[in-house]
Amino acid sequence: MHSPAWRKPRGIDCRVRRRYKGTNLMPSIGYGSNKKTKYLLPNNKYKYTVRNVKEMEPLIMNNSKFCVEIAHMVSSKKRKQIIERAKQMNVSVINAKARLQKTEE
Template identity: 50%
Template structure:
């Protein structure tokens, strides 16, 4: 009885290290979120041996399975009934999700 997607692709999650910001382990003021190193003499910017890897496009996942849910559908966020009527033609590839800022009374009308 559960809906099935039109094409079920296997989602491959690549194994990779978490890209950390340069010297984020040395200073508390430097957060771990990735920033590209821009120092003129920086070892990581010059990609020396023993330094952490840079974030590159090759680490990305497959374009066809990117943002895909484990069920095989893509998520579509809707705020009202008109938004969800768009999915009538694409109900085999997109799954509806009611937005978080929708009130409970409107949510009951949508469902």
């Protein structure tokens, strides 16, 4: 079975390990994001994934730093409840329009 995780090349003749021109680049610390802006969204807020209404309670005090992302497996009924609560708490929801439109056939 092939693992999808990256593994350091260790072969004695490996061109990637020896960092030849034109070969794949190896991950290094220089490719990392700035610690001040890491995980920040373009609206200068951090993403907070929510699965139910109760998980939004910590955001009452931090609604200026975080915005809500509703988890993928949440039903449309619960989504409406989460969006309603987010409006009361003045918290922005990233994917508020997902699964709310009715599809016409």
